[in-house]
Amino acid sequence: MHAFLLIAHGSRRAASNDEVRALANQIANEAEDQFDQLACCFLELAEPLIPDAINNLVEKGATQITLFPYFLAVGAHVAEDIPEAITEAKEQHPQVQFHMLPHLGKLASMPRLILDQLSS
Amino acid sequence: MHAFLLIAHGSRRAASNDEVRALANQIANEAEDQFDQLACCFLELAEPLIPDAINNLVEKGATQITLFPYFLAVGAHVAEDIPEAITEAKEQHPQVQFHMLPHLGKLASMPRLILDQLSS
Numbered sequence: 001m002h003a004f005l006l007i008a009h010g011s012r013r014a015a016s017n018d019e020v021r022a023l024a025n026q027i028a029n030e031a032e033d034q035f036d037q038l039a040c041c042f043l044e045l046a047e048p049l050i051p052d053a054i055n056n057l058v059e060k061g062a063t064q065i066t067l068f069p070y071f072l073a074v075g076a077h078v079a080e081d082i083p084e085a086i087t088e089a090k091e092q093h094p095q096v097q098f099h100m101l102p103h104l105g106k107l108a109s110m111p112r113l114i115l116d117q118l119s120s
Numbered sequence: 121m122h123a124f125l126l127i128a129h130g131s132r133r134a135a136s137n138d139e140v141r142a143l144a145n146q147i148a149n150e151a152e153d154q155f156d157q158l159a160c161c162f163l164e165l166a167e168p169l170i171p172d173a174i175n176n177l178v179e180k181g182a183t184q185i186t187l188f189p190y191f192l193a194v195g196a197h198v199a200e201d202i203p204e205a206i207t208e209a210k211e212q213h214p215q216v217q218f219h220m221l222p223h224l225g226k227l228a229s230m231p232r233l234i235l236d237q238l239s240s
Binding site: 004006008011013015016017019020023026027030031034066068070071072073074075076101102104105106107109110111112113114115116117118 | 126131135136139146154186193222224226227231232233235238
C-alpha cells in the first residue's frame with residue numbers, strides 16, 4: 001500500500017494549519033488512483049507530528065510512503081529536521097520504503113504556476 | 121509601466137533568500153511580455169525590504185505594481201504586515217496603482233501542481 005504524506009511547518013494559528021489540511025484533502029480527492037492513503041502532518045506547533053503520522057499510516061497498512069516537504073525554501077527544517085525525522089522513522093519501520101520528494105519551492109513548474117496566476 | 125513584485129518572508133540563511141531571487145529571475149525570463157519590471161523583496165531578515173523595493177520600482181518609472189505574497193498560508197504576515205506595508209507605500213506614492221494577488225498557498229492550481237510532481 002502506497003501512502004502520500006505532506007509535511008508542513010505548522011503554525012500557532014489554527015487557520016493556517018487548517019489551510020494545509022484543506023490542501024491535503026483537495027489532493028486526496030484528485031489523487032484517489034495514485035495513492036491508497038493520503039495524509040498531512042506538521043514539523044512542529046500542530047498535530048499530527050511527523051512520527052505520529054507515519055505510525056498511523058503504517059498501522060493502516062502502508063508499505064511505501066512518499067513524503068513531500070511543503071516548504072518554500074531549503075532552511076534548517078528541510079535540510080536537517082525533516083531528514084532526521086525520516087531517519088528515525090526508517091529505523092522504527094525497516095519494512096517500509098520511504099521516498100522524499102524535492103520541497104515545493106524547488107518544483108520546476110513554480111515560475112509557470114505564478115505566471116498563470118498573473119494572467120488569469 | 122507595469123511592475124511585478126514578489127514578496128517573500130526572508131530568512132537568516134542566505135541560500136534561502138537566493139532561492140527566492142533565483143525564482144524571481146526565472147519568472148522575469150518567462151514573463152518579459154507581461155511586465156516592464158520584475159523584482160523580489162522581503163518582509164524581514166533580507167534585503168531589499170518592501171518599502172525600498174517599491175521606491176526603487178517607482179523611481180524606475182512604475183505606475184502600476186502587482187504584488188504577490190510568496191507565502192504558503194495566511195498568517196499575521198499575509199493578513200497584517202504586508203497590507204500595512206502596502207498602505208504606507210500607497211500614501212507615499214499616491215500616483216501608483218497597487219494590486220495585491222492572493223498568496224501562493226491559496227492558488228487553485230496548487231493541488232494539481234503537487235500531483236503533477238508526484239506522477240512525474
